Amino acid sequence: MKKILKRSLTILVSSLMLTSCTPPLWFIKDDTGSNNYKDRQQLVFTHLWQRGSTNYTEINNLIKKFNESDIAKELNVYVKGDGINFWDYWTKVDLSISGGNAPDIFIHAVSSTPTRINQLLNLTAMHDDDVANGRDTLDENEMFFPSQINDISRYAPDGKSMHAWPFSSTVRVIYYNKDLFKEAGITETPKTWAELDAVSEKLTKYNTPGDVNSGYAQVGFDPFTSEGQYIHQWGWLANHSFFTEDSNGRPVPHFNDSTLIENLNKVYSSYVRRDDKARENLQKFMSKEAANSKNPFLTQKLAMVISNEGLYTTLKEANVDFEYGVFEIPPMDESCNYVNWSSSYSIELFDNSKRSNTSDKVAEQRNRGTWEFLKYMYQEEFQEMIANAGFMLSNRTFYDKFIYNDPIKTDLANAIANTREAEFIKAVPNWTSDIQTYVNSIYSYPNGKSVEEAMNNAQKLIISKIDQYYSVNGK
Template identity: 25%
Template sequence: MPRNRVLTAVVAAASISLLASACVGSSDSGANDDPDAKTTLTFWHGWSAPSEVKAIEENIKSFEKKHPNIKVKIVKGVTDDKLNQALRTGGSNSPDVVSSFTTDNMGRFCTSNALADLKPFLDKAKIDPAKVFVPSMAKYTEHEGKRCTVPLLGDAYGLYYNKDAFKEAGITEPPKTFSEFDKVVKKLTKPKGDTFERLGFMPNYLGYETTVEHYGNAFGVQYLDGNGKSNTAKDPAVKNMLKWQKNLVDELGGFQKLNKFRTSLGDEWGPKHPFHTGQVAMQLDGEWRGKMAADAGLDFEIGAAPLPVPDDQVADYGKGYLSGTILGIANNSPKKNAAWELVKYLSTDTEAVVSFANAIHNVPSTVAALNSPKLNDDPVYRTFVDIAQHPKSSHAPSSVNGGAFLLTLQDSAQKYENGKEKDLDALLKKNDEQVDKDNEQAG
């Protein structure tokens, strides 16, 4: 499920207001329908690429064979703003089962009661989320102890690198710490006048996938304190992350030079992605990039490794940022028991999870699927499978205001990297004040 996480977060933030304006449902699941009766479920999802749509359709066909009394009407390519509107208003054409790419919006789904509480269904089926799902994925699909979603495949982020460029520069292995990384980036970089023939790595926050959220896991950032208050001014990891990134930007020629180069690069989702063309030698990205690179027919060999960590956290090397699709039942659906059968199948049936993961090149979200002998054994892909299982791999915490706090920090980071804000302590204090104000208004 390749997707631009920054764009997704922006869309999520825009759609949050739809849910914030009212409590969209009761906390009572109210599942009274007969799951064995003949019925039709409506399933909304966000996938739109032909291969992705075909893969989910194949899984739905398999489900219908196992549950001949249930037919599933599939609606593809649904955006989060349309999804949120349907969950809020209901109606005969609204969905029974929904999936969303916006993991950051999960807290809003739960607190607004837009999605049904899945705990009664899980308990009845004797499914322990902490044991069935990858632990970190089980964690990011609940909010403050309430489980209104389950994971449906995941994304793990790591570092892709151009093996030919490494060999040319005499680099024998991917860097494990950021001090090693900075040296490798500069060694791989080939300046060309006021631009670059090749850049070792694009660190800018406007670069593809190089967001504060994706860097944050490597530094062990704690965005919120135990009371849900913004913690960026107090957490030394935040300062370390921003200072490291700003220093690398400056050493590569400064924000303006890098940004000029960035704006000349090809589309993130097309064959002219700068990593594909060799214009960028290393790329922070998800597991899907390996398949996209293969499809682009590159004339060089690629490798993948975990993103480096700060020098004083080398024992944690191997971890990475995680995200993924979340799956739930619309709280206004009158067919919750039948809907649960579909949710349970898509999220916990090992064969279904493995076949879907292989088809769209995502990381499985169940422990059994990760250990399946049928899972893709490509070594580049397997790097991300390993990252997903690292005990310190994680997603940012859920929030009543969705991912808005991440967008606020991203905006602050951009002001610091381009020199508009020089006092980092003052900047982070203002960041905390803004996040707390926004969260108070939302919840």
Template identity: 25%
Template sequence: MFNIKTVLGISLAAASFNAFAEKQTIDFMFPSPVEGKFTQEMTKVIKHFNESQQDVEVRGIFTGDYDTTKMKAEAAVRAGQAPALVIMSANYTVDLAINDMISPMDELFKYSEDKVSANDFLEKNFWQPMHKNAQYNGVTYAIPFHNSTPIMYYNKKLFQEAGIKEAPKTWAELVDAAKKLTNTEKGQWGIMMPSTNNDYGGWILSALVHANGGQFNNPDYAGEVYYNSPTAKGALQFYKDLVFKHKVMPSGVLNSKQITAGFLSNKVGIVLLSTGSLGFMKENAKDVDFDVAFLPKKVRNAVIIGGASLVTFKGISEEQKKAAYKFLTYLVSPEVNGSWSRFSGYFSPRKASYDTPEMKEYIASYPPAKTALDQLQYAHPWYAMYETVPVRQAMENALAQVVSDEKKSVEDAANEAQKKADELMKPYQDKTALSVE
């Protein structure tokens, strides 16, 4: 929970600059991507910031999920009302930079008292796996705010009843455990994983592709995805087999709310979800004794970075840039960012958060909060490409087909997804393929 005594005691010296002629109001858009009281908590954070100083008034605007937040921010820019700061899905940075919608972070950091560059601030203060999704062509366009990896939640009581002694570490062990946990008479499923087209399905699927030894996309080129590669088809097949071959997961598209509800009612033994759900799970698991573990591997341990970063859109005034810098450095200060991590379940991307007494005590008292952080040694960047949302949804639609229709072949679904993605990325592919006259 947000600690007002801690936050109001934070020195804002690092964010200080010449006094404003008058209080500057800025718009701050923020999503609520997973279950929980995120909106109420962020409202508190904004209120505490506004009360802690006299120069800036932040107007918080709740914008729904990640995809909706992107659409609303872009619409505000087109209407001449660009938000000064937005918590944006970390994998949209590249797309927004390509389309010239956001400014390099140096537009804000030029107002830092010590004149530190955004690149230096990012690279010195944040975990290395977050850097790739914050930059485009070596330029920092985003500052990480909260981050995640997918983790495995498992019901300890159901494990004990099924005679399972430890969390599965491989896909084969996962299937075996899920079979033992499935009980049709009780309406109990062995496993559930998201398969929606609102980013959750693609995120989990991409993690499985990497765990299968492959890549979901080219991390260095925004016009290339590998949807019909052997490793991607293997991940799709794994999803499909859980439903139709092993019969340990219900057919049809599953969203995170369904999955969470099933887990919290002792009707699902294993779920793969974001560590960002940990706060909600911890608060609501009244009758569920659960623990968390690494994502199981096929060929290798691998996870995908998730979460969100702070970006600034083009079209704001210099006064708004100064105000946005002050609020940004407040949000990612070790104390505030650590407090948000403890509330939400996301891990803090700011390394110094884990040096604070509050975070040390929290990690010591609640070890599951460290699982996602421990997985960073196996982390890969989140998929980020030209037209990220529709390109991602091309593969998510393929996923929805194979978990809903037993007759739909993985081969056809993957090839169709690849064809659609290539059509969407063609303008970028053509542009980058042009020769120089």
């Protein structure tokens, strides 16, 4: 889980970095007004905006505003913010939950929500209770795309209730250099893998024109650079399912199916990786860029790259002098579906009826309080703060105000409808990172494995982990 989080939370880190001229953390006051509410029931909101970080003041002001609201007074509750630095956050939250001292409200990863689902408040039930009692409420079906709802609800005990809401959205798309496209006479973005590879060839240049031995001066597209390095992304783009179930409900892995290997071979034999010489050229090209601490897309040495919404923030901050755009990663062919790996963040409410030494009355009070605070978080002012912090909003009801006035954000938002979280498999919860060693070995220069060798190894690993899980846990 830690490996997945560290890989996929780049945008979160950048939005939470400490500013260079903030005062010492002990000097910064907790201005949520919590000292004024000692007669109320405390609700702890654990988040990633620690003292001194960007947006710390904004999050505190929003918490304070909720604490002063009529609903907080009516329920006799107040929210106390608990900001933790990024690198310690995940361990501390997980330990607090497992240790019986879970925060009432916390940010986490959608991919791991199923591991906590039996301890979380049923948000669909809270919505239904609002409707039954004539209270103002929010409808998850109006706020989120169906794919976002399915990624959470399918793991619920009833297979349909929401026990978390998407806090923000992560999308993986292809960024492209419009100036280089224009220079090469390319007028349309590619719609299939074959078109993408053909465009890459047109955009690839050699140090000596036409001489493959001279090395790359400019690379059109490498499918495995940056956020393109994950094998499940490419499998999904070929309509491949990595897991099915046997008659006993046990997961059956499919990492070395012939159709998957066939399609992966197409990707791994892309123009800039098509043979040993091409792979050598690519290795030297990327090593040179890394040695110079340069992002090859920003320096216009790489014409297209798979990345998430975080690259847009980087491009704006770098104030690059070229035009760029984004398009969805093309599927393998026209018979396949558009899909991109999301790895988004969730907001979750601990079910206080599961908390030891808590009366039913207090549990109900705290659950209503956290639910009202959650609804408050999805109102305009809070959503504006999240958008300004660099996150891609999950609540699409505010896209008109905070997204659709920006063409890049608009294209990013349009791709959310095709996002997908990696399947949660209880026996192998970290399967995407478990196989990455084998994925990285494929045709790596100079002694890499073939696709078939690597995926056979991945299949054996996942089978062994599944067998080990069931030998310990039984059915």
